Amino acid sequence: MTQALLNTVGTTQLESALKGLRCKECGHEYPLKALHVCEDVCFGPLEVVYDYEVLRRTVTRESIAAGPNSIWRYRAFLPVETDNYIDVGTGMTPLVNAKRLARRLGLKKLYIKNDAVNMPTLSFKDRVVSVALSRARELGFTTVSCASTGNLANSTAAIAPTPVSTAVSSSPPTWSRARCSAPLFTPRR
Numbered sequence: 001m002t003q004a005l006l007n008t009v010g011t012t013q014l015e016s017a018l019k020g021l022r023c024k025e026c027g028h029e030y031p032l033k034a035l036h037v038c039e040d041v042c043f044g045p046l047e048v049v050y051d052y053e054v055l056r057r058t059v060t061r062e063s064i065a066a067g068p069n070s071i072w073r074y075r076a077f078l079p080v081e082t083d084n085y086i087d088v089g090t091g092m093t094p095l096v097n098a099k100r101l102a103r104r105l106g107l108k109k110l111y112i113k114n115d116a117v118n119m120p121t122l123s124f125k126d127r128v129v130s131v132a133l134s135r136a137r138e139l140g141f142t143t144v145s146c147a148s149t150g151n152l153a154n155s156t157a158a159i160a161p162t163p164v165s166t167a168v169s170s171s172p173p174t175w176s177r178a179r180c181s182a183p184l185f186t187p188r189r
């Protein structure tokens with residue numbers, strides 16, 4: 001993301017519940033920064049550490065319901081620090097009441113989340129990509145890339161705001177021509 005676009009979008013710093021990063025394998029902690037593995041100890045994956053007292057104090061059912069009609073109504077629980085997120089309508093997919101399957105399994109009620117109608121690419125990957133690219137933009141990155149077998153690349157190409165450039169790598173040799181080309185034809189916003 002160029003600095004110019006960042007400036008035109010503007011940012012609002014909200015009270016953040018983000019405390020830092022913690023390794024899922026060894027528990028080593030890091031400050032919030034552009035880091036995805038435990039570089040000091042074990043190269044394990046990092047997860048976000050939240051301040052649950054801040055969440056308890058600032059988030060209510062009403063505040064969530066008043067949010068946008070997308071995953072960003074849960075913004076307080078997502079790892080971004082400003083309200084300058086990329087909202088392309090991801091999330092809020094329907095729950096389907098699976099009555100016959102519930103009877104077969106001996107359950108009173110069973111609902112299945114239909115994430116095949118997610119926006120913008122009809123993939124559940126739209127969720128993680130919306131969050132990841134919003135955070136990447138906050139951190140000032142101008143280029144994103146991903147290793148993908150299809151839908152992640154598609155989603156990244158669709159959600160990455162111009163002029164962020166997207167590079168797709170590590171596609172397996174078994175990919176069909178259609179899967180390889182799909183990200184190239186995903187409409188850019």
Ligand SMILES: [Zn+2]
Binds near residue numbers: 023038042043
């Ligand atoms: Zn570690």
